[in-house]
Structures are given as C-alpha cells and as structure tokens.
Amino acid sequence: MSLSNLPDPEARKAVVKQDLDNVLHPIVQHKQLEQQQMVIVSGQGSTITDANGQSYLDGMAGLWCVNIGYGRQELADVAAEQMRAIAYYPHTSMNLPAAELAETINGLMGNNYHVYFVNSGSEANEAGFKIARQYAKSEFPTEFRYKTISRYWAYHGTTMATMSAGGMGERKTKFEPLMGDFVHAAPPYCYRCPFGLKYPTCELACVKNIETTILGEGPESVAEVLVEPIMSGIGIAVPPDEYLPEVEKICRKYDVLLHVDEVINGFGRTGKMFGHQHWGITPDIMAIAKGISSAYLPIAATLVRNNVFQTFYGEPSELRQVMQVNTYGGHPAAAAVAQRNIEIMQEEKLAERSAEIGKYLMDGLHVLMQHTIVGEVRGKGLLIGVELVKDRVTKEPMGSPQIQSVVEFCKEQGVIIGRSGGGSRYSNTLTLSPPLVITRAECDRVVEVMDKAIGNLVRQLSKTA
Numbered sequence: 001m002s003l004s005n006l007p008d009p010e011a012r013k014a015v016v017k018q019d020l021d022n023v024l025h026p027i028v029q030h031k032q033l034e035q036q037q038m039v040i041v042s043g044q045g046s047t048i049t050d051a052n053g054q055s056y057l058d059g060m061a062g063l064w065c066v067n068i069g070y071g072r073q074e075l076a077d078v079a080a081e082q083m084r085a086i087a088y089y090p091h092t093s094m095n096l097p098a099a100e101l102a103e104t105i106n107g108l109m110g111n112n113y114h115v116y117f118v119n120s121g122s123e124a125n126e127a128g129f130k131i132a133r134q135y136a137k138s139e140f141p142t143e144f145r146y147k148t149i150s151r152y153w154a155y156h157g158t159t160m161a162t163m164s165a166g167g168m169g170e171r172k173t174k175f176e177p178l179m180g181d182f183v184h185a186a187p188p189y190c191y192r193c194p195f196g197l198k199y200p201t202c203e204l205a206c207v208k209n210i211e212t213t214i215l216g217e218g219p220e221s222v223a224e225v226l227v228e229p230i231m232s233g234i235g236i237a238v239p240p241d242e243y244l245p246e247v248e249k250i251c252r253k254y255d256v257l258l259h260v261d262e263v264i265n266g267f268g269r270t271g272k273m274f275g276h277q278h279w280g281i282t283p284d285i286m287a288i289a290k291g292i293s294s295a296y297l298p299i300a301a302t303l304v305r306n307n308v309f310q311t312f313y314g315e316p317s318e319l320r321q322v323m324q325v326n327t328y329g330g331h332p333a334a335a336a337v338a339q340r341n342i343e344i345m346q347e348e349k350l351a352e353r354s355a356e357i358g359k360y361l362m363d364g365l366h367v368l369m370q371h372t373i374v375g376e377v378r379g380k381g382l383l384i385g386v387e388l389v390k391d392r393v394t395k396e397p398m399g400s401p402q403i404q405s406v407v408e409f410c411k412e413q414g415v416i417i418g419r420s421g422g423g424s425r426y427s428n429t430l431t432l433s434p435p436l437v438i439t440r441a442e443c444d445r446v447v448e449v450m451d452k453a454i455g456n457l458v459r460q461l462s463k464t465a
C-alpha cells in the first residue's frame with residue numbers, strides 16, 4: 001500500500017482492516033481504535049496529517065520525542081547516504097557516525113563521559129542498572145551493592161527491570177511479581193506533597209526520605225539512586241531548586257551512584273540541553289533517548305561518567321569490560337541521523353527557543369486558572385502540565401473519564417494534548433510537550449482550544465451537579 005493511494009476511501013478502509021486484523025497495539029484498547037481509525041500519513045513542523053486529510057497540531061511531539069519537528073527531509077537524506085555506504089555492522093568494532101555522535105554528546109556533557117549506545121529509553125535505563133551493579137561489584141568487592149532507589153510515580157520504561165524501578169502501581173500490577181531489588185522513595189510532587197507539607201517549610205522531607213531509604217536498606221546494599229529531573233509521568237513535577245543538589249550530596253555521602261533519566265527531559269525539552277543542567281548536578285550514569293534523534297530513527301544511549309568507565313577498563317583477561325551486547329547499538333544510520341538532529345538543534349538554538357517559547361505558552365496557559373477545576377499550571381521549557389481537580393481546596397483529582405473528554409475535545413478541534421499516565425490514579429494532569437519549533441501562533445491555538453475544552457467540561461459538570 002503506497003501513501004499516494006491512501007486518500008482513496010477504499011484504500012483507507014483496507015489499511016484500517018489490515019491493521020485491526022494483524023497489529024497488537026501498545027496500551028490503547030483496540031475497541032477504541034475501531035472507533036477512531038486514525039491513520040497518520042505525513043507531518044510538517046508541529047503538524048501531523050491523517051489519511052482523511054485532517055491535520056492536527058501535535059502538542060505532544062508524538063510521544064514527547066519529535067523535538068525538531070516533523071518533515072525534515074535532510075534527515076531522510078542523511079539516513080539514505082549512510083545506508084548506501086554501510087547500513088550496519090556490530091558495535092564491537094567502530095563506525096564513523098557513532099564515534100562522531102558520541103563525541104558530540106560527550107561535548108554537551110563537559111567531555112567527561114563514555115557513551116554506550118542502545119535502542120530505546122528503557123534499554124538505556126536497563127543498561128544503567130547493569131553498569132551500576134557491575135561497577136559496585138568491582139569497586140566494593142566486600143559489600144553487596146545492587147539495589148536501585150527510585151521514586152513512586154516515576155516512569156522509567158517498559159522492561160521488567162525498568163518497570164520495577166517505576167513507581168506507578170497500575171502500570172505494574174498485571175505483571176507482578178516484579179524484581180525485588182528496586183526500592184521506592186517519595187517523589188518531589190509539591191502540589192500533592194506525600195508528607196502533607198509545603199515548600200519551603202517542608203525542609204525537603206522528600207530528600208530526607210531518600211536518605212532514610214538508603215539507611216533503611218543499608219548503604220552497603222545500594223548501588224544507585226535513579227531520578228528523572230522533572231518527573232513527567234506524574235504530570236510534570238518540577239522539584240524545588242535544592243532537591244537535586246541535595247540528592248546528589250546524599251549519593252556522594254554513601255558512595256551511591258547518581259543515575260539520571262533524561263529520556264524526556266533531554267535535548268532541549270525543558271529549556272536547557274539536559275534537564276539536570278538547571279540544577280548543576282553531575283550524573284554518574286545518564287539515560288538518553290527520544291530527542292537524541294527526534295525519533296527519526298530509533299536510537300538511545302547510556303552515558304557513563306569517566307570515573308565509572310575506568311572500572312571497565314583493563315586487560316582482556318581481567319574480564320572488566322561491560323558484559324553485555326545488543327545487536328543494533330551504535331547503528332550507523334541511526335547515529336548519523338541523531339548527529340544531524342543535534343546539529344540542527346544547535347544551529348536553530350532549539351533549547352533556548354524551548355525556554356523562551358515555553359514561557360510564552362505557560363504565560364498563556366495561566367488564563368486557564370479562571371476555571372475553578374484547574375488546580376495548577378506548571379512546568380519548565382516546553383514540558384508543561386495542567387492539573388485538573390474536582391475541588392481546589394481538597395485537590396480531589398478530576399475523574400479519568402472527564403480528563404479523557406478534555407483530551408478528545410481538543411483532538412476534535414485539531415489539537416493533540418496528552419495526560420499523565422499512572423492508570424486511573426493521578427492521571428488527572430493534561431500534558432504538553434510539543435515540538436520545540438512550535439510557533440507563538442500555534443501556542444495561542446493550544447491555549448484557545450484547551451480553554452474551550454475545559455470550559456466545556458465545567459459546563460457539563462454544572463449540568464450534572
């Protein structure tokens with residue numbers, strides 16, 4: 001089936017049938033797909049178009065990932081050129097694009113890292129767990145450090161280990177029992193402080209909770225602490241400014257590695273190249289994906305700080321090397337595309353643009369506070385959440401069907417927005433993570449449509465009250 005014959009209704013119907021008969025889709029209910037039948041065929045800038053010719057302003061950049069926007073033909077050319085030279089050879093040897101990309105990424109991090117290439121954010125975190133464990137076995141041979149401390153309500157990926165590190169019950173229960181070596185501490189979700197406190201009089205109880213968790217588990221059993229700088233899955237929780245530096249201090253105090261998940265935060269999303277750079281911390285291990293290639297091809301990586309990398313360096317007979325391999329890591333075509341993607345970000349100053357236009361969008365979104373069901377508008381750069389509540393005083397979360405109705409209303413109006421993703425609990429935050437090339441006029445449209453959608457929900461709720 002070629003793209004050119006999709007506008008024909010018969011061809012569209014055939015694709016839908018082909019899909020529904022054969023594809024098992026991730027996380028969406030197939031019955032829902034039978035109704036919606038959205039077949040995406042093209043994209044340009046911040047806009048995607050389906051087979052019916054209907055265009056949507058994509059306020060989520062796909063799955064928080066198409067940072068440089070859709071339709072960059074030159075990335076197709078870069079991939080084709082590399083594939084013509086050599087599409088693939090295993091990364092147990094070297095190739096030009098992966099070496100260049102590693103140097104570029106290392107440069108963004110102060111040239112103090114080595115870059116281990118994988119294929120997805122989950123795999124990048126998963127490799128991080130293994131690197132932390134292998135490091136601990138080498139460096140602390142008389143101890144048994146293997147645990148990862150992460151936070152409730154975090155999302156770190158879809159594999160068994162990354163799901164174990166994640167802290168969203170409803171995403172996990174169907175697959176339990178999970179791995180027991182992941183221990184959870186409280187998240188810095190200030191709007192709903194897990195300790196019922198308020199910043200700054202809270203004195204960062206959530207940081208103390210991480211220390212308590214390390215001490216409770218026994219520092220000699222803890223390999224690393226895993227944090228996503230701005231927690232996206234819970235609905236864009238921006239931590240207080242002291243939070244990450246204090247977490248880092250605790251890691252140093254107990255010789256625990258600091259593993260930072262930049263899968264969404266990275267590559268300009270929050271207004272700096274990496275989210276943690278807002279707070280000046282130094283990760284020992286860092287997972288990157290999504291914006292690394294703006295999803296033009298699948299590629300991701302785990303960065304390993306050089307002091308950790310040294311552990312893996314020695315004579316072949318010592319078997320110190322990273323004891324894992326994946327077929328596609330360092331894929332030359334994907335690496336070449338990622339390299340050009342990062343160059344485009346730098347040439348077009350997209351991280352700076354994200355800070356500037358993110359502020360414009362956020363200022364615009366504050367108009368939504370006129371609706372009493374909007375509890376908070378928060379975020380950094382172009383990573384923004386709008387939390388809906390039934391009551392501003394009790395902060396009772398808005399119900400899942402009502403949140404879904406807002407998302408669907410926006411889509412009907414041609415604007416795609418997202419929602420936080422814990423299942424039915426705490427999934428009451430509308431999320432925005434548009435391409436970093438979104439224009440001011442497009443931001444105005446997002447605000448206008450969300451305002452209409454929320455106003456519509458308010459009217460419906462008052463009718464049923």
Ligand SMILES: Cc1ncc(COP(=O)(O)O)c(C=O)c1O
Nearest residue numbers: 120121122155156157263264289
């Ligand atoms: C913070 C975070 N970490 C890791 C992942 C997993 O990435 P992937 O879906 O590429 O495996 C995601 C995915 O959305 C994520 O949001």
